Amino acid sequence: MKKKVDVVIIGGGINGCSLANHLSKKNMDVILFEKNYLTSGATGSCGAGIRQQWSTKENTKLAIDSVKIFEKLSKELDRDIEFRQGGYLVAIHDEKDMKQAEKNVEMQRSLGLKVDILKPEEITEVVPILDVKGMDAIGATFCPTDGHANPFLTTFAYATAAEKKGAEINTHTSVTDIIVKNKQITGVKINDKDIIKADTVVNSAGVWSKEIAKKIGVNLPNEPLRKEIIATERLKPIFECMVISFKDGIYFSQQKEGHIVGGIPLEKKPGFRTIPTFDFIKHMSKTLTRYSPVLKHVKILRHWTGFYDVTPDARPILGETPEIKGFIQCNGFSGHGFMLSPMVTKILSEYISDKKPNDILDNLNLNRFKDKKIDYEKSVVG
Amino acid sequence: MKKRKAIVCRCEDLTEEDVVEAIEEGYTDIEELRKKLRLGMGPCQGRVCIQIVRKILQKYTGKEISKIPLPTSRPPTIPISLGTLSCDKDEKES
Numbered sequence: 001m002k003k004k005v006d007v008v009i010i011g012g013g014i015n016g017c018s019l020a021n022h023l024s025k026k027n028m029d030v031i032l033f034e035k036n037y038l039t040s041g042a043t044g045s046c047g048a049g050i051r052q053q054w055s056t057k058e059n060t061k062l063a064i065d066s067v068k069i070f071e072k073l074s075k076e077l078d079r080d081i082e083f084r085q086g087g088y089l090v091a092i093h094d095e096k097d098m099k100q101a102e103k104n105v106e107m108q109r110s111l112g113l114k115v116d117i118l119k120p121e122e123i124t125e126v127v128p129i130l131d132v133k134g135m136d137a138i139g140a141t142f143c144p145t146d147g148h149a150n151p152f153l154t155t156f157a158y159a160t161a162a163e164k165k166g167a168e169i170n171t172h173t174s175v176t177d178i179i180v181k182n183k184q185i186t187g188v189k190i191n192d193k194d195i196i197k198a199d200t201v202v203n204s205a206g207v208w209s210k211e212i213a214k215k216i217g218v219n220l221p222n223e224p225l226r227k228e229i230i231a232t233e234r235l236k237p238i239f240e241c242m243v244i245s246f247k248d249g250i251y252f253s254q255q256k257e258g259h260i261v262g263g264i265p266l267e268k269k270p271g272f273r274t275i276p277t278f279d280f281i282k283h284m285s286k287t288l289t290r291y292s293p294v295l296k297h298v299k300i301l302r303h304w305t306g307f308y309d310v311t312p313d314a315r316p317i318l319g320e321t322p323e324i325k326g327f328i329q330c331n332g333f334s335g336h337g338f339m340l341s342p343m344v345t346k347i348l349s350e351y352i353s354d355k356k357p358n359d360i361l362d363n364l365n366l367n368r369f370k371d372k373k374i375d376y377e378k379s380v381v382g
Numbered sequence: 383m384k385k386r387k388a389i390v391c392r393c394e395d396l397t398e399e400d401v402v403e404a405i406e407e408g409y410t411d412i413e414e415l416r417k418k419l420r421l422g423m424g425p426c427q428g429r430v431c432i433q434i435v436r437k438i439l440q441k442y443t444g445k446e447i448s449k450i451p452l453p454t455s456r457p458p459t460i461p462i463s464l465g466t467l468s469c470d471k472d473e474k475e476s
Contacts, residue, residue, distance in 0.1 A: 037411040037413055037414045038414065039414075039417055040413065044413075044417060152417035152418065153418075156409075156417075156418060171411070172411075231423075232464070233425060233461060234424075257420065276456070276457055281457075281458075281467055282467065282468070282470065285464045285467035285468035286468040288464060288468075289464050289465065289468045295464050296463060296464050296465030296468065297463060297464075297465060298463065298464055299425075299461035299462060299463045299464070300458060300461060300462055300463075300464060300467065301423075301424070301425060301427065301461050302423070302427065302456045302457075303456055303457050303458065304454075304456050
């Protein structure tokens with residue numbers, strides 16, 4: 001194992017692995033530590049969706065640029081990450097929803113995104129198995145370039161690409177301490193014994209980021225929120241797009257292999273509980289069969305839980321921590337880490353290697369929680 | 383050389399060769415293998431393949447079988463239709 005590197009990355013999820021790839025492309029010496037196996041956290045439980053329809057400008061911009069990277073990623077990494085663009089259909093239920101949707105669409109279009117407001121009868125043209133009455137929808141927004149990719153294969157492809165360029169990836173290895181001298185990071189301690197020297201440490205540990213930051217007295221406002229999700233048996237291809245509703249919280253889509261995968265929020269209390277609940281499965285199956293009654297004949301194979309790493313404004317925490325030099329945050333994705341990862345890690349890698357500033361890093365810095373005025377992301381599901 | 387074409391995971395149609403190739407690529411954790419290959423993700427939820435894969439892992443990594451953890455079991459134990467799960471009416475709904 002290397003004893004001195006330029007950057008230590010904590011966490012082997014999508015963001016940690018992608019960042020390792022970016023930094024090693026820039027000839028930086030990188031070592032990544034993952035306490036379990038790659039994708040063992042939120043990345044491995046995620047719904048695989050990639051959405052550009054957001055209510056805040058930063059998220060929309062990040063997502064649009066991320067999709068441009070996703071489009072070329074299989075080729076770049078020389079692995080099929082199963083990226084496909086079947087779109088996202090966002091249900092509109094009432095006049096209040098419609099007003100917000102019109103506002104969102106106007107902002108999204110100003111950034112160059114192709115997105116339309118569909119009439120109720122146009123909804124089933126996109127997803128034939130939906131019941132517009134059951135959905136209680138008066139319309140929907142639809143962006144055809146939204147889509148999906150396989151989170152496992154994408155993470156593994158990033159890790160392999162990073163290793164080829166010299167990065168070292170260590171799974172089943174815990175960072176047990178971070179060493180700071182005169183408010184500057186100098187290294188980390190792993191498995192309570194070995195010390196790895198580095199001036200920069202990236203905290204991309206998902207829901208465990210808070211615990212990592214606490215080791216050196218940095219307080220992150222992130223909370224773990226249990227989320228539940230189901231997968232059905234495989235079906236022939238029926239629909240390509242993700243269906244979501246901010247009001248009902250539901251999201252579901254058909255994966256490339258044919259399974260329908262989706263979830264709906266239930267848990268309101270933060271905490272590290274991982275047991276799947278019967279309340280969820282009841283609520284999910286009722287809502288899903290209300291949206292698409294024909295699905296009552298389809299069987300569920302699997303029901304699992306994962307965590308959203310949730311921040312008070314549902315937006316990620318990115319960039320260098322003001323009080324400790326070299327301590328970089330890349331967490332708090334609030335359920336959207338996979339879809340935003342390509343651009344987030346690109347911007348962060350430019351900051352880490354070239355000190356290149358970026359408005360997004362300024363706006364999403366940890367110090368934003370010191371001000372009282374927070375711009376909430378409203379377009380959150382799951 | 384004789385190819386290892388024996389089917390290991392019937393639901394996802396994976397052969398011993400598929401599993402060995404992934405192990406040789408470095409995916410030596412049973413959870414990683416599941417996520418890389420979709421092993422055990424079909425209707426039987428790993429009842430058939432997981433024990434076989436543990437044996438293959440033992441052969442290639444030298445780890446004792448008892449040291450190779452089983453993947454997390456996920457409900458439902460057998461596939462259940464969404465119709466069955468959603469048919470129960472709540473009191474306030476009826």
